[in-house]
Amino acid sequence: MLREFDYDNQAVVDIVNEMIADAVNKSASDIHFDPTPTILKVRMRIDGELMDYAVVPEIVKKNLTTRIKIISGMNITESRMPQDGAIKGEFGGKDVDMRVSSLPLVNGEKVVIRILDYSMSLQGIETLGLSDYNLQKVLKMISVPNGIILTTGATGSGKSTTNYSILKRLNTPDKNIITVEDPVEMQIDGLNQVQVMSEIGLNFAEVLRSILRQDPDIIMIGEIRDDETARIAVRASITGHLVLSTIHTNNSLNTIERLTDMDVERYLLGTALTGIISQRLAKKLCPKCRGSRPATEYEKIVIKKALGIDVQGLYTPVGCNECLNGYKGRIAIQEVLDITTEIKDAITNSTPKEELRKLVYDNGKTQTLLQDGLNKVVNGLTSFEEILRIIDIEEDFGEDEEELKNALIGRSVELTKQSMNKKSLPISSNQENLNMSFQPSRNMQNNMMMNQNYNQMQGFNNQMSLPQRSQNTLINTPMMNQQMYNYNQNMMMNQR
Numbered sequence: 001m002l003r004e005f006d007y008d009n010q011a012v013v014d015i016v017n018e019m020i021a022d023a024v025n026k027s028a029s030d031i032h033f034d035p036t037p038t039i040l041k042v043r044m045r046i047d048g049e050l051m052d053y054a055v056v057p058e059i060v061k062k063n064l065t066t067r068i069k070i071i072s073g074m075n076i077t078e079s080r081m082p083q084d085g086a087i088k089g090e091f092g093g094k095d096v097d098m099r100v101s102s103l104p105l106v107n108g109e110k111v112v113i114r115i116l117d118y119s120m121s122l123q124g125i126e127t128l129g130l131s132d133y134n135l136q137k138v139l140k141m142i143s144v145p146n147g148i149i150l151t152t153g154a155t156g157s158g159k160s161t162t163n164y165s166i167l168k169r170l171n172t173p174d175k176n177i178i179t180v181e182d183p184v185e186m187q188i189d190g191l192n193q194v195q196v197m198s199e200i201g202l203n204f205a206e207v208l209r210s211i212l213r214q215d216p217d218i219i220m221i222g223e224i225r226d227d228e229t230a231r232i233a234v235r236a237s238i239t240g241h242l243v244l245s246t247i248h249t250n251n252s253l254n255t256i257e258r259l260t261d262m263d264v265e266r267y268l269l270g271t272a273l274t275g276i277i278s279q280r281l282a283k284k285l286c287p288k289c290r291g292s293r294p295a296t297e298y299e300k301i302v303i304k305k306a307l308g309i310d311v312q313g314l315y316t317p318v319g320c321n322e323c324l325n326g327y328k329g330r331i332a333i334q335e336v337l338d339i340t341t342e343i344k345d346a347i348t349n350s351t352p353k354e355e356l357r358k359l360v361y362d363n364g365k366t367q368t369l370l371q372d373g374l375n376k377v378v379n380g381l382t383s384f385e386e387i388l389r390i391i392d393i394e395e396d397f398g399e400d401e402e403e404l405k406n407a408l409i410g411r412s413v414e415l416t417k418q419s420m421n422k423k424s425l426p427i428s429s430n431q432e433n434l435n436m437s438f439q440p441s442r443n444m445q446n447n448m449m450m451n452q453n454y455n456q457m458q459g460f461n462n463q464m465s466l467p468q469r470s471q472n473t474l475i476n477t478p479m480m481n482q483q484m485y486n487y488n489q490n491m492m493m494n495q496r
């Protein structure tokens with residue numbers, strides 16, 4: 001529903017302030033002001049999705065844009081060139097930092113306000129959504145005084161938040177921490193932060209060379225984008241510094257591949273790399289209104305294959321006045337890779353990708369993004385649909401994981417069922433009945449253990465006695481959704 005303002009009587013100053021306060025209260029990440037030949041459309045990005053917010057009539061359009069340009073320190077007489085600005089102030093009762101940019105379009109200037117929300121990273125590493133198992137791995141990685149720890153993911157996957165949270169944990173008076181960033185997204189007391197300015201030649205590599213002469217203990221490099229930065233990062237680490245950085249890849253394996261494709265000495269890279277944290281963001285189920293429904297055959301098979309557990313029911317989005325379609329906020333799905341001696345050797349020796357994949361994922365210690373995501377589904381933090389949306393089926397699975405891949409694509413649940421009884425893949429060995437009469441692999445045992453811990457923690461009983469659905473429905477059909485809907489309605493009625 002669009003927000004209405006009294007454009008005839010309300011001062012533009014107040015309207016802009018209210019819009020920003022609204023955005024802050026809705027935890028929006030961006031506000032877009034889109035000019036059309038007549039009106040100005042205002043949209044907000046909330047939990048990653050851009051949605052309509054208000055329509056500003058033509059008479060106020062120009063003044064509203066000008067007001068934003070004034071408070072963000074832009075030149076109001078210039079409207080033909082793009083500009084950057086910033087707003088700092090209290091909106092909606094919170095101290096907020098904003099980055100503003102304007103772009104001249106054919107219909108006028110488009111302004112986007114990026115709201116930098118620091119509240120999350122300031123709460124620390126424990127609130128990043130890491131499972132207990134992954135949190136312990138990260139804490140161990142950052143306790144070592146040298147090495148490179150990389151956080152990877154697409155733009156907007158919360159990489160900076162993770163890095164700042166780690167820095168916050170390491171930030172003690174006995175450490176000299178220097179960062180080089182583009183841009184500096186958050187200023188933290190006790191850190192020495194450098195802003196890259198490529199227009200005057202102050203690039204990552206240039207700053208890094210100077211940082212090394214500043215007696216650093218810990219160095220944070222905003223992003224490794226080029227070979228030279230990668231080389232300096234590796235050298236800094238092997239000369240006894242802890243280096244944190246981010247890289248734009250989608251999982252642990254691709255990160256190693258990307259780094260080895262760069263012009264960096266492989267044996268140094270193998271020595272330097274300590275850990276990789278890959279992450280993606282999934283929408284979080286609103287805890288106020290989430291409901292439950294029976295799991296589909298498809299979901300049961302995928303969860304069985306990925307986690308080695310049987311589920312009967314899953315949590316599902318419902319929707320209430322405190323959330324958006326049953327979701328509120330986002331949660332990170334992570335894959336934390338501890339670089340073992342075997343992996344270090346493999347990097348040094350240019351081991352082929354499929355062999356490297358085995359070392360990375362078949363060591364019984366790495367919980368994949370899919371596994372971490374599904375654990376969070378089973379525990380009601382997010383939904384199965386969300387995890388399917390963020391998993392990259394082609395990129396995230398190897399040649400020997402065809403079955404799981406097929407199960408995910410929903411291509412052949414029947415086929416998978418048959419092969420589950422024949423082939424002895426670790427996750428599907430001889431299940432006479434589905435109630436744990438199989439021999440779990442090491443990887444599976446770990447996952448089962450993790451799940452038990454989770455379940456105990458959450459007090460969640462997996463074997464909810466939900467009604468059985470017909471066995472011949474393979475994948476989601478409208479018919480099934482209707483059944484689910486009816487089921488949810490019944491559940492909700494019963495709860496009341």
Ligand SMILES: [Zn+2]
Binds near residue numbers: 288290322324326
């Ligand atoms: Zn809700």
